[in-house]
Amino acid sequence: MRSFAFWSLVVAILVYMTLPTIVVLMTSVNPTEILAFPPQGVSFDWYVKALNYRDFQVAFQNGLIVTGCASTLALIVGSAFAWLVQRYQFRGRGLLEAVLWSPLIIPHFTLGFGFLLLGGAFGLQQGYVMIVLAHMVLVMPFVTRAVYVSLSNIDPNLARAAANLGASPFNVLVRIELPLVLPGMAGGWLIAAVLSLTEFTASLYVTGSRTQTLPVAMYNYIREYADPTVSAISAMLIIATTLIMFIADRTFGLRRVLAIDTH
C-alpha cells in the first residue's frame, strides 16, 4: 500500500485520466493552425476567434436560456417530489419514483428521440419547450437526490416543536424546513445546471439549427473544421465547470450531495 510501485501505478492512471484535458488546454494556447506538439508559443487568438464566432455566441445564449429554465423547473418539481417521498406513503408512489428516476438509466438518445417525436406530435419540434422539458427530466434526479439527502438529515423534532408552539404547516415548511434544506437545493441546482449546460446527446435530437445549444454547435464545428477554436471553447468550459464544482464543494459540501463517502 505505501509502496513506491503502488503509488507509481496510481499516478500513471491519473496521468491517463487527465492527459486529454492537458492536451486540450495546450492546443488552445498554441498559435499554429495544425495541432502541433510541443506548442510553438502562447497566443490567445483561438479564444478571440471562438468568442467572436456567431454560431457559438447564439448557441451559448440558447444554452443559458435552456439551462436556466430546465434546472430551475427541475429544482421546483424535484424539491417538492423529494419532500413528498421523504414524508408520505401514498398509493402509486413506487411507480412515480420509478418513472422519475428512470432518466438515470434510459439512454440519452432514446430519451432525446422520444422528445423529438413528442414535439412533432404537438408541432413543437426543435422549439424551446421540448428542449427545456427534455433537459428538466434528465437533470431532475440529481436535484431530487440532493434535496432528499438534506431533508433526511433534518431533526424531525424541530418541525414538531414548531408545530406544538402553534406554527401552521405553511410556517413550518417555510420558516423551519426550507432554510435547512436550502444548501442541498442550491447544490442540487448547481449540479443540474452544469449537467444541462454540457448535455449533448439528447440535445442533438431535440434542438434545431436556430435553437442548438453549445455542445451541439461544437459538434457541428468539429465535423467541418479542424482548428483549435473548439479547444479554446473546451478550455473555457473545463475551467468554468471546475471552478463551479470547486466552489460548490466548498460551499455546499458537494461530496455529501453526491454521496461520495470516503470515511
Next chain:
Amino acid sequence: MTQRRPFFVTFLAPAVLTAVILAAALFEVLQYSVRTFIPGSLDVGGLTLDNFVRINRPIYWWVLLDTFYISLLTAIFSLLLSYPVAYALVRAKRDWVRSALVSLSITPLFTGEIVRTFSWMLTLGSDGFVNSILRKLSIIDMPLQLMYTRFGVVVALVQFSMPVMIILLATAIAHVDRDCEKAAANLGASPTAVFWRITLPLTLPGILSGIIVVFAWTMSAFSTPQLIGGGKVLMISNLAYLQGFSVLNLPFAATLSLIALVCALGSLALMKSATGRLEKRLAIN
C-alpha cells in the same frame, strides 16, 4: 386526510405532470417502433412488427454484438484502472492526498461528453499528442492509426466511465471492516494475502455493481463512437442516429432506441439480482 397531509396535492401535481410527459415521450418511441416505414416520408403507416424482424439481419447483429463487446471491454478495463485509484483514495493517510484524488477523479464527470471526446480526438489523431510524442522519440516512423478504431473508442470510453467506477469502488472499499484485515495480518497473512483474500472479496458487491453500471452506461454511449469511431465503429446509438437522421427511417430508429433501452434496463435488473445474491452469501459467511 388533507388536514394531516399538508401540501400533498400541491407537491404531487407537478411531479405527476412531469412523469406523464416523460412517459408520453417514451410511449412515442414505442409507438413509432411498431409502425410501417414509408420511404421518402416522415409520416408513418399502420401497425407492424417488421422493424423487429429486420433486426435479424447479420449487419444489425454485428452492430449489437460490437456494442456488447465494446461495453464489456470498457467495463473490465475501467475496473482494472479504477480499483487502485479508489483504494488509494480511501486509504491515503494524508487529507490533501485524499482531496486531490477526489477532485482529479470526479471533476471529469462534469465537463460534458463533447469536450471529453474532442480532447481524445486531439490526443489520438494522426497528428495528435500520442503520435507526435512517439515520433519525436523516434519510436515510430508512421503515425499509428488510433482514431476510427475500436481501440481508440475503448481508450476514451474507459476514461469517461472511470469517475463513476471510482465512486462505486471507493464506497465499497470504505465499508470494509478494517478489523478483518488486522485479524488476518495478526494471524500471519502477508499484506498481499490480506488484500487478495480479505479486502478484494469483501468489495465484490461494489466491483459487480461497478462493472454492470459501466456496462449499461457504455451501451448508451453516443458521441464517443460517433466522433472517434467516425462511422468505422458503429454502436447501437450510432446506428439509431443514422437510421433516424440520414435514412430518415424513424420507425426503425425507434426500434433500435427501444432495444437500447431494454438492454439498459436488463443490465440493471441483472445487477440487482446478482448483488442481492452476493450480499446474502457474504452475510452468511
